[in-house]
Structures are given as C-alpha cells and as structure tokens.
C-alpha cells in the first residue's frame with residue numbers, strides 16, 4: 514500500500530483511525546428517506562450514527578438494507594452499461610448475504626429474472642431470508658457451485674461476480690479481517706477468482722456484461738488479475754463516467770479498466786469494480802419447456818388470487834403443502850432452472866395448505882405484491898412491534914377473527930391469528946429478535 518499510495522499513505526492510514534461512515538440503501542418499493550444521499554446511488558443514504566438496526570422494526574420490514582456506500586457504485590455501472598427497462602436475465606454468483614442482489618432487484622424491471630446464488634449453504638439461507646424481506650417475486654435463490662452454471666450456456670445478459678477476496682477494504686469496519694490477511698491468502702484468492710470467472714464465463718451471452726468486484730485494494734485480486742484473465746478471452750472493458758468530485762480512482766492496467774474506492778477519498782470503505790463485455794461467439798442454451806411445477810387446485814387459486822395486487826401477472830404453483838407465486842412470464846424459465854441447479858427458494862411463498870385452510874406465509878407479508886387491505890390490519894407502536902418481532906406471544910387481545918397483518922409505520926411485519934379472546938403471534942421463530950439489550 515505504501516508503494517501504490519506514495520504520499521497519500523498517511524491520509525489512508527489516518528482514515529483507518531476514523532469510524533467507518535454508516536449508510537443504508539432503501540427499498541424503493543417500501544420506503545422513502547430524507548437523508549444525505551450517497552452521490553452515486555438513488556437509494557443510498559448516510560446516517561449520522563449507527564443505530565441498533567436489530568431493534569428497528571423498519572429493518573425487519575425490509576424497508577432498507579445496511580450497506581457500505583462504495584459498493585453502491587454497482588448502480589452506476591448498471592445504469593451506464595445496460596438497458597434496465599428490458600427484461601434481463603441476471604446472475605449474482607457470489608450473493609450472500611444479499612446486499613448486491615437486493616440492490617439488483619430494485620434496479621431491474623419486473624419482467625427480469627435474478628438468479629441469486631451462494632455456494633456456502635448456511636450463507637445461502639441468510640441470503641434467502643434477506644431476499645424475502647425485499648419482497649420481489651422475480652428471483653430464484655440457488656446454492657450451486659459456480660461450475661454448475663455451465664449448464665446454462667449463453668443464458669445470462671448480466672453476471673455479477675462479487676468475488677470472495679482478502680477483504681483489505683474492510684479492515685476499518687471489521688478488524689478481524691486484518692487477522693485473516695496474509696500474502697498467501699491474497700494469492701489463493703487471486704487464483705480462486707480466476708477459476709470462478711472461468712467457471713461462469715460460458716453462462717454469459719455473447720455481448721453480455723460481466724461485472725467483477727472485490728472489497729480489496731491489491732492489484733493481484735483486481736486489475737492485474739483481470740488483465741491476465743482477459744488475455745485468454747475476448748472481452749471489451751467498459752468505461753464508467755463519474756465526476757471528479759466523487760474522488761473515485763480510475764485504474765487502467767493492460768487491457769483492463771476498473772474503479773477503486775479509498776476510504777480517505779470517499780465516504781465509504783475500500784472497493785474495486787470493473788465491467789466488461791463478452792466478445793466471443795456463444796450459442797445460447799435452449800430453454801426446455803418440459804420441466805413443470807405443480808399447479809394448486811382451482812379452489813385454492815380462487816381463494817388466493819384476491820390476496821395479491823395485479824393477479825394477472827402471476828401464476829401459482831404448489832410444492833408439497835406450500836403455494837408459491839411466480840410471475841407468469843418467468844414461470845417456464847424458473848421451472849427449467851430449478852431442475853438444473855440447486856434452488857433454495859423461488860418466487861414468493863404465499864400460503865401453506867393445511868386440510869381446507871390456507872395459512873399465510875411469512876414471506877408473503879413482506880411481498881411487494883401483497884394486497885394488504887384484503888386483510889385485517891393492526892398498527893403497532895414501536896414497543897409492540899419489537900415485542901412482536903421478539904415473538905412474545907399473546908401480547909394483545911383482539912375482537913377480530915382470523916389471520917391478520919401487523920404493521921409498523923404502514924409496513925407489514927408479519928402475520929397474527931386472531932382467535933377472539935387472544936391473538937397468536939405467527940412470526941417465524943428462526944427470524945425472531947434474540948437481542949436482549951434495549952436502546
């Protein structure tokens with residue numbers, strides 16, 4: 514770093530003595546913020562201090578995601594290189610815990626399909642939870658190895674590889690990242706990154722866009738790595754316009770062009786991003802319509818239809834007892850992909866069928882497609898909302914009957930079942946707040 518930063522080393526070192534800025538990215542389908550904005554993102558905002566996010570009901574309602582500001586530059590890359598009004602097929606290959614996937618969902622058109630993949634199983638579960646909070650139906654979460662995507666030859670318009678890296682850019686936020694750092698690890702990461710690129714490259718369309726990013730500074734994982742890799746592939750790097758005032762460094766190395774974020778120059782952490790177009794002939798795989806998902810009975814569909822906004826845009830499928838909602842235009846592709854990969858979740862779970870009852874699914878309470886006013890709604894105070902999210906049972910009586918939504922600031926938190934003399938809290942046990950300290 515002293516070599517590459519020269520006289521700026523001191524400023525860089527000093528920045529590491531300062532607290533990391535706190536930023537969030539709002540979910541535009543649910544929430545608006547009136548805060549100082551991250552210059553390169555319509556959805557990114559800075560906070561003056563770090564609240565206890567776990568104790569904010571809005572966080573659990575999927576109103577925002579806590580994300581460091583530099584990485585929100587993905588938005589500029591996409592806006593400047595892709596036509597986001599088009600129905601795109603997008604893969605986020607290294608997606609957990611879901612920062613960039615949820616950002617992508619806010620940027621893509623509703624007829625686009627996002628495959629959000631994470632190879633490490635427990636991390637894939639966290640990813641699925643965060644995706645459900647965001648409330649979109651045009652998504653499949655998979656737990657596949659990067660090499661599995663070779664079955665989807667030439668299918669994707671955009672692939673994001675937010676690669677596992679040595680994490681130098683997070684030293685300030687996460688001191689543990691420093692103890693894990695070593696020169697050997699940098700070299701291991703570098704090789705692994707090239708292997709991941711090779712594995713997933715066939716799945717990109719000809720003229721498709723590959724976006725590569727890391728949260729590290731060294732050239733072995735960034736510009737030099739891409740430059741070495743690009744020599745063996747037909748690629749064209751793209752330049753992103755960015756005003757000088759943003760203080761982002763443009764890095765050219767051999768054929769590669771990338772953008773580096775330093776904590777002493779931007780209000781954010783260390784980050785690197787680069788984008789290039791595939792200039793190789795790639796025949797696209799044929800989507801086989803053979804794969805099918807089971808359809809629920811007409812009776813179930815008739816009962817469930819009024820639960821959703823724009824019901825004509827959707828189809829319902831049944832997996833064991835679970836009813837899922839998937840955009841009509843994407844159904845055959847979702848079925849096809851589900852057969853080829855290892856899906857953890859797809860679309861949005863709407864309800865569970867139990868005998869003749871439909872038990873609403875938690876994910877559906879958080880869905881942007883839900884017709885909330887079809888249900889009984891209870892507005893909660895902040896204290897009651899937190900009690901609900903802790904899954905304290907029977908915390909209010911009610912004269913209402915049946916399943917109802919609970920809301921905080923007009924956003925759904927989840928379901929309750931009104932039994933007349935008491936109300937059962939249906940918040941999923943594994944999602945509940947376990948933190949005991951109070952603000």
Ligand code: SAM
Pocket residue numbers: 606607608609610611612613614631632633636659675676677678705709
């Ligand atoms: N994109 C995520 C976000 O914005 O929230 C962060 C991704 S993190 C930088 C890199 C991810 O790659 C981790 O979730 C990690 O588990 C995953 N990973 C680790 N080894 C991998 C491998 N060999 N192939 C693909 N992904 C891997």
